[in-house]
């Protein structure tokens with residue numbers, strides 16, 4: 001009897017795997033068409049100074065406006081785009097669009113753009129960044145590229161070499177989702193990052209957990225001693241913002257301060 005149950009659950013598992021694989025395949029095919037059909041959109045989420053409340057910049061976050069599925073979350077298609085390689089083209093579109101729109105804001109706010117590990121390993125990245133900056137006339141110091149620790153686990157030497165070249169153009173580099181990877185400190189030690197973004201999981205816990213608060217404090221202390229400004233992601237409550245203020249965190253981002261929005265009009269008015 002036990003055997004039957006095992007057999008059945010295995011069967012069920014396989015069917016689910018199959019379904020997931022089919023779904024990813026369908027998405028992979030659809031991504032190519034989506035780029036051509038201009039179905040991607042950029043939303044922007046505000047980043048601001050903890051002390052003054054002043055807006056310091058916006059992070060560009062991709063959305064897929066699918067004709068049938070509606071808005072598809074990046075969580076559901078970025079990894080597929082990475083597997084198929086489509087992320088190189090999609091990422092170049094994100095970079096170009098974000099820089100073009102930011103150049104039109106009429107201010108000198110930062111525009112933060114997420115970079116996939118696949119883009120960082122691709123040899124075309126340097127030329128893409130250079131071209132986009134020339135084409136959009138965006139001042140390089142306004143562009144910030146966000147990379148996660150996992151971004152530089154592939155070919156580390158090559159990735160760091162590319163980052164150095166980008167930084168030499170005057171573009172700044174932030175380490176995203178800090179504290180969640182397995183080699184956070186090593187990553188921090190291997191490259192002169194311009195900003196540390198504390199992962200939002202620590203902020204989410206901070207209201208209830210003394211341990212999470214201790215980790216937030218430790219990351220802030222690390223930033224202080226390395227002289228790297230720290231931004232906290234996922235700030236949803238006044239209590240969290242209060243903690244950041246007390247502990248000397250430079251910048252914050254989260255639903256409390258603003259959700260990602262599509263319209264640049266909102267940016268201009270800010």
Ligand code: C2E
Nearest residue numbers: 061062074075078094114115116234235236253254255260
């Ligand atoms: P991320 O770069 O860490 O971006 C922050 C994510 O947290 C965004 O999710 C944002 O909407 C969400 N968020 C911001 N504030 C809060 C908050 O207070 N509470 C909660 N619960 N969430 C908050 P989103 O837009 O779904 O993006 C998810 C991830 O997808 C991003 O994480 C990033 O890793 C990736 N991604 C988004 N756009 C791009 C892109 O253009 N290129 C690449 N390569 N990856 C992207």
Ligand code: MG
Nearest residue numbers: 059114146176
């Ligand atoms: Mg990010």
Ligand code: MG
Nearest residue numbers: 176177197233
């Ligand atoms: Mg993040």
Ligand code: MG
Nearest residue numbers: 148176177199
């Ligand atoms: Mg993330």
